[in-house]
Amino acid sequence: MSAAHLPPAPGDYDTSHSTTVRKYNRTYGLVPPAVESLDVQASRCLKQLERRPQSIDKYLYLSSLRSTNVHLFYRLVSQHIKDMAPLIYTPTVGDGCLQWSHNYVQPEGLYISYSDRGHIASVLHNWPQVNVEITVVTDGSRILGLGDLGINGMGIPVGKLSLYVACAGIRPEATLPLMLDLGTGNKSLREDPLYMGSRREKVSAQEEKEFLDELMVALTEKWPGIVIQFEDFKNPFPALETYGGKYTCFNDDIQGTGAVVLAGIISAVKRTGVPVKDQRAVFFGAGSAGVGVAKQIVEYFMREGLTEDEARRCFWLVDTKGLVTNDRGDKLAEHKIYFSRDDNAGKQYKTLEEVVDHVRPTILMGLSTIGGAFTPDMLTKMGQWNEHPIIFPLSNPSANSECTFEDALKHTNYKALFASGSPFASIEHDGKLETPGQGNNMYVFPGIGLGTILSKATTITQSMIYASATSLSTSLHPSEVSQGWLYPELARIRDVSVIVAMGVIKAAQEAGVDREQSIKSMGNEELEKWVRSKMYDPTTETQRVEEEVQGLTDPSKWGGNRGSHL
């Protein structure tokens, strides 16, 4: 519902609104006369989706629904999250990004260009919403495993924030998808007549840093308390070191991914029965995600009793040049040094295959962007060496997955403990349905954001990230555990996000970075109730607006959907 002096907002055109609400909203006559139930609305949407055989067309239909009937979009997504997540998020969002400039119809976020430096604050001023609680920001330089997509990467902030709303109940109008148009190293994009970003080479690292310095100040001055999520920046991107202790921010690819994979690993390691000291993890990909994940698992191994050095030595990282070692002869990127090996006796292992044969891992982790890198031969060996090999091909979208669910099961004699970044379908084997885990940061970032917003944390500490992982790992129902699942059923994601958010809030309180006084002494039950009461629920939105309108006699006081947690 809009304030009386403003034009109607997207949610105001909802055909579930009564005549009274339509009159207050000034949408009476602008939508067809029938007042529809939520079920009727949903069935129309589902039929329209069915009519579109291609996922990308479903994605475009859903994008236009979000822009024109926002609460209906979120009802649909949250009630059918298992079917909708692959359409609005990975893998379809990958095609959405690749085709962004070609399919463009409507603005869905804010674009700030390098030429706007010096007056970024005035561009933020154009954002039509008053209260923003969270932003996802990218420069498009490493979108999923698809490389530098420039401003076409806008699909990622839009998709991630849709999940914040659907999975953790952040209000839609409190989210800001933010694209930094800092040029692109992708020549074919720069030469594409339809490309909608600046046609310049990517700015230098120093220029980007200065731009970000200005952005961080401008964002927090305009919206004090805003949570800033860095997403899909090409490595190296030292934002955490630069801004981590000063702003309420986190890097989803490093920290969110680290947390979600850690949660799966905690369950998987328990299932193997192999003590952590005997775990050997080969990581294919030593970028933001690879190193971020390995570091989270080091912390877990240390909490399980290993020294830091013992824990660190359980990891073998592989990049484009092979095993990361001290004496490889190249200058190692800063973030890889912690895991570089010194026990290779001068021998360099150039391929993943050689490293796998050398290490005989218990865990094979893929964050490399290279689809199919886990060959049938490697998978077979993993099955021969381990009673329960842990195989996590985590690169996105589906085509970049290091192996498929089917291959991981088939070649390990159905023994693999599996999680992938993008979803795979279940498989029937011996009359039993085998269900893959989805080790995607979507299981944690919504709860991290919600917990941070609600606790009004000044910074996002490592202990808050770690708490998101342990909370997720305890969120499985006994029936899910007994089926051998590593992650909870996606359909329960809102409940899971509440559990994650509570863990994050408590960790913020323990770290002393919280500012929400009213919840300091709450016990679990009371806190859970409070968290739930703060969540946007698209299924009760029509009723909420109805009651608000019925209760208002003075139209000038209509605040409508401008609510905020801040």
Ligand SMILES: NC(=O)c1ccc[n+]([C@@H]2O[C@H](COP(=O)([O-])OP(=O)(O)OC[C@H]3O[C@@H](n4cnc5c(N)ncnc54)[C@H](O)[C@@H]3O)[C@@H](O)[C@H]2O)c1
């Ligand atoms: N499942 C999840 O939740 C999740 C989260 C974050 C990232 N990811 C995926 O992980 C992948 C990597 O993301 P990132 O942020 O670490 O990117 P990045 O650019 O920081 O790192 C990529 C790494 O892969 C290595 N690599 C690339 N090509 C290789 C090759 N041919 N052989 C060996 N190594 C190679 C690079 O050396 C680098 O170490 C992407 O596909 C991304 O979609 C998944």
Ligand SMILES: O=C(O)C[C@H](O)C(=O)O
């Ligand atoms: O976007 C995703 O699906 C997960 C992750 O953040 C990625 O970069 O691949």
Ligand SMILES: [Mg+2]
């Ligand atoms: Mg990402």
